[in-house]
Amino acid sequence: MAILDDKGIRTALVGSSKEGDYYIVRAVGTTTNEYDHPDWLGRDAVESHLETYTDSGGIEELIVGEGGKNVVANRNVEKITGNDQPNMIWGGQGTSVIDGGAGNDTINSGIFNDTLIGGEGSDVFHFGEDGNWNAGTILYTDTIKDFNVDLDKIVLNTADFKALKPGFTFEVAKTVKGLDLLKSQVIYCSENGGLYYNPNQGKKGFAGFSKVNGTFVYDDGGMFTTLENKPNLERSHVFISIVDPKKVKDFQPTGLTAPLVQ
Numbered sequence: 001m002a003i004l005d006d007k008g009i010r011t012a013l014v015g016s017s018k019e020g021d022y023y024i025v026r027a028v029g030t031t032t033n034e035y036d037h038p039d040w041l042g043r044d045a046v047e048s049h050l051e052t053y054t055d056s057g058g059i060e061e062l063i064v065g066e067g068g069k070n071v072v073a074n075r076n077v078e079k080i081t082g083n084d085q086p087n088m089i090w091g092g093q094g095t096s097v098i099d100g101g102a103g104n105d106t107i108n109s110g111i112f113n114d115t116l117i118g119g120e121g122s123d124v125f126h127f128g129e130d131g132n133w134n135a136g137t138i139l140y141t142d143t144i145k146d147f148n149v150d151l152d153k154i155v156l157n158t159a160d161f162k163a164l165k166p167g168f169t170f171e172v173a174k175t176v177k178g179l180d181l182l183k184s185q186v187i188y189c190s191e192n193g194g195l196y197y198n199p200n201q202g203k204k205g206f207a208g209f210s211k212v213n214g215t216f217v218y219d220d221g222g223m224f225t226t227l228e229n230k231p232n233l234e235r236s237h238v239f240i241s242i243v244d245p246k247k248v249k250d251f252q253p254t255g256l257t258a259p260l261v262q
Contacts, residue, residue: 006030015058020044024065031056055092064089064101073110082119114142116225122151126241127224128160142225149231154195155260156186159243162210162219163199166242166261170235180206180221186238193230194223238262 004013005024014033015021020042023032026049033056045061046053048068055062055074062071064083071080073092080089084102091098091110098107099117107116108126116125125144147154158164163185171184175191183202188195199219200208206221227233241258 004032015044018042020060023047023059025050025053032059086121109140109142111140113140115145116142117145118148118152119146122153123148124153124155125225126155126157128157141223144225144227145229147227147229147231147233149233149237152237153260154225154233154238156197156238156240157243157258158240161197161240162212162217163201163208164240166240168240168262169201170238172233180204188227188233190230190232193227195225195227195233196223197221235262 001019001022002016003022003024004015006013006027008026010027010029012031012033013023021044023046025046028050032046043060044058045063046055046059047063047065048071049065050068052070052072053068054072055077057074060078062073062077062080064071064081064087066083068083069085070088072090073080075093077092079097080091081099082089082101082103082105086104087100088106089098089100090108091114093111097115098109100107100119100123102120104121104123105118106124106126107118109116118125156164168186169184170186171182173179173182173187173189176189176194179187179189179196180198180200181202181204182198185198185201186196187198196206198206199210199221200206208219208221209216210219239260239262241260243258
């Protein structure tokens, strides 16, 4: 594997190794390029030392290096690893594993089904983002490996969880049977560790219609994450971030810094 280091000087790093390339980005504005070479399908990684690094594509792994903080993935990044700082990580489209490492992290997997690891610290697991995550036809399902009830939070973005408003209803169910017939909007099942979105509220099937800017739109429902360690999740662990769907941009982390309300 070739190592390409900008050494703190803004430049264009161009991969050329058939075994894959390891980019070290220290300067704002440095770019990485894998698409111009026939070997771009090799496994490539970026180690970022920036305040915020946005992946430009063609990379399989993102690593937050010393002094680095936030990363925004592009398509098909397989793994993102944080450091011991409070990282803000957005998985984009296709990230398989996100590991926040130590520190108080905010993690959003983006779309598709992913594995999330908060690590040490108080972590925020953020679901939904820009109106594309719940596109009205499918609700993606992530797995949280290590939810800590003493430290961590679940946050649902209203651009995708369209029925949720301050004071949304929540309950804990002991079995998966009949979950869709419950009337609460967010349901945690202690039997399987599943967390469910239920805009239909008591009717058969989870999906329903929610009013958005005066218009009723189809709102998919069902299990959107599994808490693998099956913690004793309560209403106090679940928040919403209120985002105006007119102001969001496709596949951009616009809601990660929105105020949290219950």
